[in-house]
Amino acid sequence: MACPHFVEGRACRCAAVQGWLTPTVYERERFCRSTEPEQCPTNRAYAARQAPLPLATYFELWTGPARNDCAG
DSSP: OOOTTEEOSSSOEETTBSSOOOOOHHHIIIIITSSOGGGOHHHHHHHHHTSOBOHHHHHHHHHOSOOOOOOO
């Protein structure tokens, strides 16, 4: 069964994130449409928070925290 937060239509989106976020192809195939959506980091964070995630939180889940270690 697909993730309950995955809204598919003319343009798909993840309702577990505030605003309009289109999951990447990787996310859609690996998590959104899988039979085990509870493995999705976004879905787990939503369950812990019990509310849609801010975009910054979503991006941090998938890319890691911002780093500022450039010497210049």
